[in-house]
Amino acid sequence: xxxxxxxxxxxxxxxxxxxxxxxxxxxxxxxxxxxxxxxxxxxxxxxxxxxxxxxxxxxxxxxxxxxxxxxxxxxxxxxxxxxxxxxxxxxxxxxxxxxxxxxxxxxxxxxxxxxxxxxxxxxxxxxxxxxxxxxxxxxxxxxxxxxxxxxxxxxxxxxxxxxxxxxxxxxxxxxxxxxxxxxxxxxxxxxxxxxxxxxxxxxxxxxxxxxx
Numbered sequence: 001x002x003x004x005x006x007x008x009x010x011x012x013x014x015x016x017x018x019x020x021x022x023x024x025x026x027x028x029x030x031x032x033x034x035x036x037x038x039x040x041x042x043x044x045x046x047x048x049x050x051x052x053x054x055x056x057x058x059x060x061x062x063x064x065x066x067x068x069x070x071x072x073x074x075x076x077x078x079x080x081x082x083x084x085x086x087x088x089x090x091x092x093x094x095x096x097x098x099x100x101x102x103x104x105x106x107x108x109x110x111x112x113x114x115x116x117x118x119x120x121x122x123x124x125x126x127x128x129x130x131x132x133x134x135x136x137x138x139x140x141x142x143x144x145x146x147x148x149x150x151x152x153x154x155x156x157x158x159x160x161x162x163x164x165x166x167x168x169x170x171x172x173x174x175x176x177x178x179x180x181x182x183x184x185x186x187x188x189x190x191x192x193x194x195x196x197x198x199x200x201x202x203x204x205x206x207x208x209x210x211x212x
Contacts, residue, residue: 026107032203033101033110033200033203037117044090045091048087070139070142070146090120090124094120101113107207107210110207111208121193121197125189132178133178136177153166
């Protein structure tokens with residue numbers, strides 16, 4: 001924000017320059033905020049295309065057989081439909097937010113729209129993290145119930161009195177895997193959306209100073 005910092009420096013030098021500089025500062029913040037929200041929209045579209053590509057490449061006969069053997073066919077179908085509906089809703093919201101910020105001519109409205117954008121992105125991130133947790137929980141539960149290999153392992157462990165230890169190991173493994181998956185996903189969103197949100201927040205702080 002070198003240009004914005006330069007204008008602020010000049011703004012503080014002369015009170016006669018205040019009105020012109022305030023207008024210029026607003027225009028620069030408005031332009032940068034609009035660009036950031038457009039990038040959020042573009043990234044969300046690229047993300048949904050990425051996951052569609054992953055599904056296309058990974059969903060084969062072996063995957064479908066595994067899903068069927070774990071009695072997850074209905075869950076996967078319903079969860080997939082709901083997931084993409086939710087993603088489309090978020091994309092529409094991101095697009096509308098982009099238009100709102102682009103068409104905003106009031107400092108207060110721009111500040112409000114920036115806060116709304118940050119709030120929606122946070123909801124979007126938490127939704128995806130919750131989805132990973134729920135999906136892994138359902139998958140692990142059904143795998144323990146219906147996988148014949150695991151059933152055999154539990155029968156042997158029960159016969160030798162090691163069933164409790166096996167349960168403890170499985171629970172710990174599940175917690176570690178879940179935390180790892182959620183951690184990687186959170187890191188991805190932290191890097192991608194976090195940078196943009198921090199820039200938006202910086203713009204919001206500059207606007208707030210102008211309001212004062």
